Amino acid sequence: MSGRGENPVAPAIRVTDLTVAYGDKTVLWDIDLEIPKGSMVAVVGPNGAGKTTLIKSIQGLLPRVAGVISIHGKPYEKQRKEVSYVPQRGSVDWDFPTSVVDTVKMGSYGDLGWIRRPGRKEHEKALGALEKVDMLEFAQRQISQLSGGQQQRVFLARALVQSASVYLLDEPFQGVDATTEKAIVTILKELVAGGKTVLAVHHDLNTVSEYYERIAILNVGLVASGRVEDVFNSENLMKAYGGKTSFFPERKAARRAV
Amino acid sequence: MLEFAVELFSDYTARTILLGAASLGVVSGVVGSYAVLRKQSLVGDVMSHAALPGIVLAFMIVGVKEQLPIFIGAALSAVLAVFVINLVTQNSRIKIDSAMGMALSVFFGLGLVLLTYVQRMPDANQAGLDKFLFGQAEALVEKDVLIIGLTGLFALLVVGLFWKEFKLLCFDPDFGGTMGFSMKSLDMLVTAVIVSAIVIGLQTVGVVLMSSMLIAPAVAARQWTGSMGSMVILAALIAAVSGVTGVALSAGFENIPTGPAVIVCVSVIAFFSVLFSPNGFFTLKFKDARSRREIKKDYVLKVLHDLALEHDDPGYAHSERLLALGSEKGFNVKKSLWALQTAGYVESVGEDNWRLTQSGIHEVKKLSPLEKGR
Ligand SMILES: Nc1ncnc2c1ncn2[C@@H]1O[C@H](COP(=O)(O)OP(=O)(O)OP(=O)(O)O)[C@@H](O)[C@H]1O
Numbered sequence: 032m033s034g035r036g037e038n039p040v041a042p043a044i045r046v047t048d049l050t051v052a053y054g055d056k057t058v059l060w061d062i063d064l065e066i067p068k069g070s071m072v073a074v075v076g077p078n079g080a081g082k083t084t085l086i087k088s089i090q091g092l093l094p095r096v097a098g099v100i101s102i103h104g105k106p107y108e109k110q111r112k113e114v115s116y117v118p119q120r121g122s123v124d125w126d127f128p129t130s131v132v133d134t135v136k137m138g139s140y141g142d143l144g145w146i147r148r149p150g151r152k153e154h155e156k157a158l159g160a161l162e163k164v165d166m167l168e169f170a171q172r173q174i175s176q177l178s179g180g181q182q183q184r185v186f187l188a189r190a191l192v193q194s195a196s197v198y199l200l201d202e203p204f205q206g207v208d209a210t211t212e213k214a215i216v217t218i219l220k221e222l223v224a225g226g227k228t229v230l231a232v233h234h235d236l237n238t239v240s241e242y243y244e245r246i247a248i249l250n251v252g253l254v255a256s257g258r259v260e261d262v263f264n265s266e267n268l269m270k271a272y273g274g275k276t277s278f279f280p281e282r283k284a285a286r287r288a289v
Numbered sequence: 290m291l292e293f294a295v296e297l298f299s300d301y302t303a304r305t306i307l308l309g310a311a312s313l314g315v316v317s318g319v320v321g322s323y324a325v326l327r328k329q330s331l332v333g334d335v336m337s338h339a340a341l342p343g344i345v346l347a348f349m350i351v352g353v354k355e356q357l358p359i360f361i362g363a364a365l366s367a368v369l370a371v372f373v374i375n376l377v378t379q380n381s382r383i384k385i386d387s388a389m390g391m392a393l394s395v396f397f398g399l400g401l402v403l404l405t406y407v408q409r410m411p412d413a414n415q416a417g418l419d420k421f422l423f424g425q426a427e428a429l430v431e432k433d434v435l436i437i438g439l440t441g442l443f444a445l446l447v448v449g450l451f452w453k454e455f456k457l458l459c460f461d462p463d464f465g466g467t468m469g470f471s472m473k474s475l476d477m478l479v480t481a482v483i484v485s486a487i488v489i490g491l492q493t494v495g496v497v498l499m500s501s502m503l504i505a506p507a508v509a510a511r512q513w514t515g516s517m518g519s520m521v522i523l524a525a526l527i528a529a530v531s532g533v534t535g536v537a538l539s540a541g542f543e544n545i546p547t548g549p550a551v552i553v554c555v556s557v558i559a560f561f562s563v564l565f566s567p568n569g570f571f572t573l574k575f576k577d578a579r580s581r582r583e584i585k586k587d588y589v590l591k592v593l594h595d596l597a598l599e600h601d602d603p604g605y606a607h608s609e610r611l612l613a614l615g616s617e618k619g620f621n622v623k624k625s626l627w628a629l630q631t632a633g634y635v636e637s638v639g640e641d642n643w644r645l646t647q648s649g650i651h652e653v654k655k656l657s658p659l660e661k662g663r
């Protein structure tokens with residue numbers, strides 16, 4: 032099922048000359064990035080590299096100094112409905128007085144537009160998404176009573192309700208246990224298998240090769256981007272992380288080959 | 290006092306005043322919930338204090354104590370304060386809390402200076418402009434209540450229409466932004482609604498205490514419920530009851546301005562809620578103590594069982610002293626044993642010796658911590 036506004040040849044996401052600054056501090060510098068449709072992409076880089084900033088500025092949440100973002104060949108502003116967002120879990124107040132299912136329903140607000148309230152259809156959809164992330168039994172629970180992994184699942188369910196074709200996730204595996212991580216990866220891989228595009232900020236370099244086909248290595252500038260086999264190597268990681276990295280993809284690959 | 294209250298409720302003027310206080314309560318309860326949910330309690334405080342110079346200036350310009358100009362003046366200077374705060378924080382290194390503190394003192398100070406000046410002017414009787422400091426609901430007339438009602442209706446209408454958008458704004462504005470809702474416009478709309486609540490509270494509660502009228506009911510309501518809808522409704526109810534009670538109280542005791550009387554009522558409810566609601570301080574302490582007692586009981590039961598197993602006889606009796614060994618100081622084994630005895634799980638045999646009963650043995654089997662956890 033191709034989305035509403037897809038151009039079959041254009042990349043799912045194209046970022047051209049993106050530069051973003053907070054005050055006088057440049058956080059992203061002249062980023063050019065193309066994400067082909069139907070790929071699963073990791074964004075890696077040290078703390079403060081600008082990964083969150085990249086995800087946010089793709090969606091126009093931050094003022095850009097320069098740059099153009101297009102989704103399936105059209106400007107982002109016309110393609111909002113094609114993009115789903117899973118923010119960093121810590122970015123909201125989980126003590127907020129609302130239930131799990133109502134939180135998931137927020138994913139349908141965009142389609143509803145101004146003023147119209149969610150109804151039965153939206154409720155069913157939210158329950159469906161909760162079932163996908165294996166959280167159906169928690170539907171009526173207060174969000175303040177969820178564990179970190181459950182919070183992450185709720186956020187994912189909310190994004191699923193948006194039924195977009197491009198998913199942007201900010202550290203979806205942060206502070207979740209191995210079971211939840213596997214469950215989330217499975218869902219993301221299903222999305223990709225269905226022709227969707229997934230871009231996720233990722234911190235654990237050990238699992239990059241296992242989870243993703245493509246990678247973008249970032250540190251203010253874009254160090255490298257492409258297929259994991261081609262660009263996920265110690266040279267590029269050294270460039271991004273400085274001498275601080277002790278992770279060498281080549282060795283791991285060699286070990287696996289033995 | 291009681292006679293007085295009866296008189297108050299049967300008198301037409303009094304009913305008008307009480308109606309005004311109740312409407313004000315409903316509106317500030319609803320609107321204040323948003324200030325609390327957005328963690329912007331301080332903004333309400335700044336805005337209500339900042340209304341003062343606008344009130345006095347409007348009076349100076351118009352020359353009579355006319356309602357509408359005063360409301361507009363109040364609203365304008367409250368909004369101006371917010372605007373100044375944004376301007377300062379966006380263009381300097383000054384943090385938001387310092388900026389708010391400065392805005393509050395500068396605006397309120399200016400207001401007081403102007404007020405003093407106006408009151409020295411010879412002709413005008415100044416018709417008690419100082420009533421706006423602490424509120425004087427007795428001065429409310431039918432026309433005032435009408436304006437309060439209409440402004441309040443506007444605020445409630447906005448909240449009703451943009452319910453889901455405001456929820457996004459409070460919970461996850463970034464996410465709302467990605468769905469194409471203009472968070473900036475919504476932010477302004479919420480500010481407008483808060484300002485209208487402040488404006489209609491000027492006569493009844495006054496600028497000094499108006500922020501408590503916004504914040505306290507919402508804080509109290511939040512303690513009792515986990516749903517935003519019921520929180521808003523409950524806050525409205527709490528504020529309305531406090532408004533009416535406060536006005537009645539202040540009329541009963543001469544010389545108490547209505548503002549403080551209303552706020553005392555709200556504060557009592559808020560205080561009670563924070564201490565005794567299901568998530569309140571004492572309730573949690575009590576629950577804590579109770580679950581600790583339960584766990585201790587289970588623990589003693591388990592120890593009794595484990596020791597008995599060593600003798601290959603689930604009903605083997607042990608001395609209380611043996612049971613107390615290895616457990617922490619202050620762990621009153623006897624208390625737990627008594628409780629278990631009452632439940633029929635253990636029985637005492639001879640002097641201070643205890644053993645499991647049949648139902649106790651049965652109970653131990655259910656004691657897997659995983660089973661209890663869910
Ligand atoms: N609101 C802000 N104001 C000023 N500077 C900011 C702001 N948000 C982020 N920054 C700065 O921008 C840089 C990039 O931040 P960003 O959050 O995008 O990093 P990140 O790669 O997501 O880091 P992390 O791995 O820690 O999540 C950091 O140096 C940070 O200090």
Ligand SMILES: [Mg+2]
Nearest residue numbers: 082083084119
């Ligand atoms: Mg980040």
